[in-house]
Amino acid sequence: MTHSSDAHQAQTAQSNIEQELARANVDADPVAGNQRLFEGGRNALIAIMCVAYTVFHLLVMNVYPLETWAYRLSHVGGGLLLGYLLFGSSPFAESDARGRPDGLLSKALLVLAGAGILYGLAGVAAIWINGRIMGEMLPPAWAMSTFGIPLTAGTAIAILHGWLFPHRNRTRFAPGDVLLAAATVGAIAYLIFFARQLQLRAGMPMALPGDMWSAITGVLLIIELTRRLAGLALVIIAGVFVAYAFAGPWLPGIFEHRGYDVKRFFSYIFTDNGVLGAPIAISSTYIILFVVFAAFLQTTRVGEYFVNLAFAAAGHRRGGPAKVAIFASGLMGMINGTSAGNVVATGSLTIPMMKKVGYRPQTSAAVEAAASTGGQIMPPIMGAGAFIMAEITGISYMEIVYAAIIPAILYFISVYFMVDLAAKRVGMKGLPRDQLPKLAKLIRQVYLFLPIVVLIYALFAGYSVIRCGTLAMITAAVVSWLTPHRMGPRQLFQALDNGARMVLQLVAVCATAGIIVGVIALTGIGSRFSTVLLALADQSQILALFFAMVVSIILGMGMPTTAAYAVAASVIAPGVINLGVAPLTAHLFIFYFAVMSAITPPVALAAYAGSALAGSDPIRTSVESFKIGLAAFVVPYMFFYSPAMLLKGSPFEIAHISITAIFGVYLLSCAVQGWFFGPASGLVRAALVVGGLTMIAGGWVTDAVGLGIALALVLVQKRIATPGDLSAQQTGEGGA
Template sequence: MSVDAASAAGTGPVLAQGVDDEPMASNQRDPRARTGLLIAVLCAAYTIFHLVVMVLYPLETWAYRMIHLCGGLVIGFLTYSALSQTSDAPAEERRGPAELALLGVAAIGIGYGFVIIAYAWGAWWLAGVALPPAFGFRTYGLPLVIGTVAAIVAAWRHSSRDRARIYPADLLLCLSAIAVLGYILFVVGALRMRAGTGMAQPGDLWAALTGILLILELTRRLTGLALVVIVGVFIAYSFLGPWLPGFLNHRGYTATRFFTYIFTDQGVLGDPIAVSSTYIILFIVFAAFLQASKVGDYFVNFAFACAGQARGGPAKVAVFASGLMGMINGTSAGNVVSTGSLTIPLMKKVGYSPKSSAAIEATASSGGQILPPIMGAGAFIMAEVTGIPYTDIVVAAIIPALLYFVSVYFMVDLQALKLDMKGLPRSELPRFGDLIKQVYLFLPIIILIYTLFAGYSVIRAGAMGMVSAMMVSWLTPHRMGPKRIFQALEMGAKMSIQLVAVCAAAGIIVGVIALTGVGARFSSLLLTIADQNQYLAMFFAMCISIILGMGMPTTAAYAVAAAVVAPGLISLGVPVLVAHFFVFYYAVMSAITPPVALAAYAGAALSGSDPMKTSVEAFKLGLAAFIVPFMFFGSHELLMQGETVDIIHATATALLGMFLLSAGVIGYFFGHAGVVMRIVLIGAALSMISVGWVSDIIGLSVAVGLFLWQRKMVTPATLSRGQAD
């Protein structure tokens, strides 16, 4: 419905339209006609496969994870080019000799490997020959690796710029992924026993090496070079260990042992892919069903109706709406692009600078990753890694998420007050009375939360949420019939591809950490630091978590930090839940931490502001998230651990501390605050945030004193007179 049509119908202006539409990446293809339909069918089939296995017919673990991974690789190479695309690309020139040579090598190498694997499967299916062809399995691997490398190089150098075309090398990479899948599934029984040992076969090495090359190339296409470089450093560390000093030293490994170990459930097929193939894809499909029924538009319009007229209204809407959307979106930067395209221009309209507009959106979108119940899929990885029930993690996350969003809200409100900003006119906003009549659109989220806490499994709760989203859509103009359901299934697969690649890449890092034992040595290092000062050790852990997460999507950032840093914190005596929440928060906040702040950079691109200045502003607005982990480290009550009275006391004082912190950062406390007052306010905030009645009383006393000072109830004259008396 257009804005005009909505007004004519008596529903008021509709600000949010197309918030649910997935933005197209610069290198994403948009094939037409039969090719596009074929890819759409493949995507829908990929999604349906996961739903059937999770809900109806369980599959052997390795086989399921391999199909999940390789299916993601195939869809990824079909939908994402190695180079940026354009809708009006020039006509392709004739291929030169170098390009033809690369494509020829790729076709011969990958073709030979694929044919050998296909022959083995054909002989088994048609003639019952269970033993693989010895010569073929000895010789298929090296040509497959060489062909894969040639195809990757050809794609780097010569890919078509036309969105509608699929470059031949990418089709060959799809065949390579299928060949890897075919080999591993054929020998999976024996491979489980011999991978990572001296009994590993050369064929195992070539399949694993090819798989890792494919994972790294797709990760580069989807997330850029940052994660690929980090994975490359860890792989290099596995071979350079004997020559490294101190706690980094290890004995080193042969290529066969290393790569075959990495491609097991200790590495690539480990916890990240386990979560990606179950919880993450399930809730991404749930989000796709919400998007197909246009519920996201309703969320944003509802937020505008509630807060759009308040001072700095669009910024407050960004806090609410981006938090809601970020909760079901697996990436902070992706959420910035989808909701920021609406909120950033409106924030600029009411007086926020481009820098502040982008920073507010980035901070709110990143906060969505810590907002229960979905937490951008991070909660599911935490449950898998720690063995703590998912519902316990969700409950523990409530107060820290509240503190974060309250802090951001305070900063936005105080900034609007300081700059005397107004909200949007009521005539330009959706009518709350009309939107409240559609409050049933929140039902899918409510049903999801209820079923989770009623004792249903996460998978069953997600499936019920999906069905409820489909049913609720029938009460709106966006009814989900067969066509929209198909689109939701297709969208779910495409939205999950990035996380499949990211989780597989993170699995490589986790495998390296497990194989080399560097995590245990890092724990010893933290213990040594803690002998001097435990808070110093926690600060060191914070820095490492942020550095590991820079340039990486949230899911991968947490998976790596959980493998490297969390065991060290646990060795200090920190409870498992507290340790994992600690690293999770900093992994998430790496998206707004300079110098590599992906969410802030995405916001800067939309607002036209300087990326580095925007990331600094986002860091300032999200400062609470850098303090909250130290708060629940010192006071476990903030994670719902302890007596009810203690939980209420800790939460109340922390909320007041967040207000004082916001006032100090923004420079407004019942009036403009100078530099000295800002420093005192931040000191009082840290005192309130600290644990204990004495520090709370000190912070409260300072806050009351500053309030009286600002209200002119206390002046230098009255102070000196009181002193004289």
């Protein structure tokens, strides 16, 4: 897959989402959005379905618990149903972007797909009627033995139709997408109806043909929706893993395994060992809860207050809008479920402002991408990463949150240094104060921070995470009554509607990640890979961590953070832990680099989302966002060498390692930007790298070496700096 096709896929997926969100009235003007919300039968129907999807989750989480399997299947099925009705198919390459005119082939494919799916639905209905109405445990033989093949075949044909004939007129439902939505109802209804029995026979010889065909249909639907919403990268990775489950007997070395027949594999993969495992468990609870919370903040404009406050406080400073992006993206990113989603949410405001003060489009997009990516490691929400880590490791949620505080702060400090040094190097100024919101006025509205305050207080007070998110959501609605944008019935409806639309991509990618995790569990490749990792590292923890970093970044390319971490943790965490690395350190290390993959070329989803907003080249934007976040790549090694950075130590040790780490990150940022009390030559930059890296270990000797190098370089730079350099530096201060 070439870089250009990667970029096209990511851009297509992102623009697809943005266009549908725009049509769904998810815009910066909630009032105008409300006025258009009920225009047209299609929009009204979709809005009602989205609200029902959100309300269902809130009721199950807070009021009426549902059996776990049925709930998770409903979560996946509802997400697929809405996804196919909302997001049309997209072509594979730019050359196919115009699509093909519908003709005889298109109609023939639709007829075949429709016949197969309708027959499958009839079979599922017969099974349900026989069991629920007639009270018979054994359904009709024809339904159990033959309904699945037409259902699966019809689904595959409908997917093929979408590839060949992308539907461009989104003012009405595409016939192929309606058929895929119907196939979702059939497959998921069967799996829910037989949920308890399926748990007992999944992956076993007694699995029924209906189990297999429903699971195959579900996997096809998940993979296709992931392709539409997240591009090809994750789909290809999942495809490789599925193929591996069948090709094992013919593979060499550690990759060899006995192989699995189709019935056992697919009935196993649609259990809590696979699709319904940890990623979907988190997606169906914490992720949807906090995505809806973010939708409440958007609809009530409380989220807009965060951005305005950042502009008022830092907009006038050197490179001010870029610094605003760091603050606003960190605040919103800890709630949003994806880095790319955070870019879209805050970048629509910060990117135009950055361009206005002189940043190039690709630099504006790169800064926003780097800042938004950091939101995924910012406590207390961490883009749902903390919840997944707690689920996988058994470590308490609050322990993970505490440990992540200093590394997250270091990340944002490093990005701040990068932005400030870049602005200083070119003499960039901030925005005029008369173009910025008034800080004094905004401070009088500080009560708008109450939803975040309530959330953090409730978390640290020991309430359940679901209760905390619900309380924060209610607080956002109540606080809005103190503003002109008070939340009434229409605004509430819109927030619930938007929350469902915003979570659909995460439902798809978490389900696909579950497929990969299921293959890893079934074949045992994770433990064997860990064995190889141990052998290659030869008992060296640092070498094992380096391999873990590489694997995490590669797996994370093209995958949202939640999916990337879940897969990487399953494959490499056991090996790293077996070498003696503490489980919390190992998982935070892997999670950190899975997050960083969002700005690592060639497939950097956060950078691609930013480039779409800025109108810049996706690949160049991803390279620049990687450069902006480069200094932060040493932070995980810092907390490996110094557990005090994870708040494990005395207050003095924690203070010592935090200060020296900030100093080391600053030196590395200066090296990357080529500015250290004036322009830095290649030799000075090399010395800065050495000085910064010596601060990683956190020892007194290495700290003294790094400090000595820095002092020597200060003297050198002060001596060789020209008056012109100093003048440019002073001109760029802009209140910084």
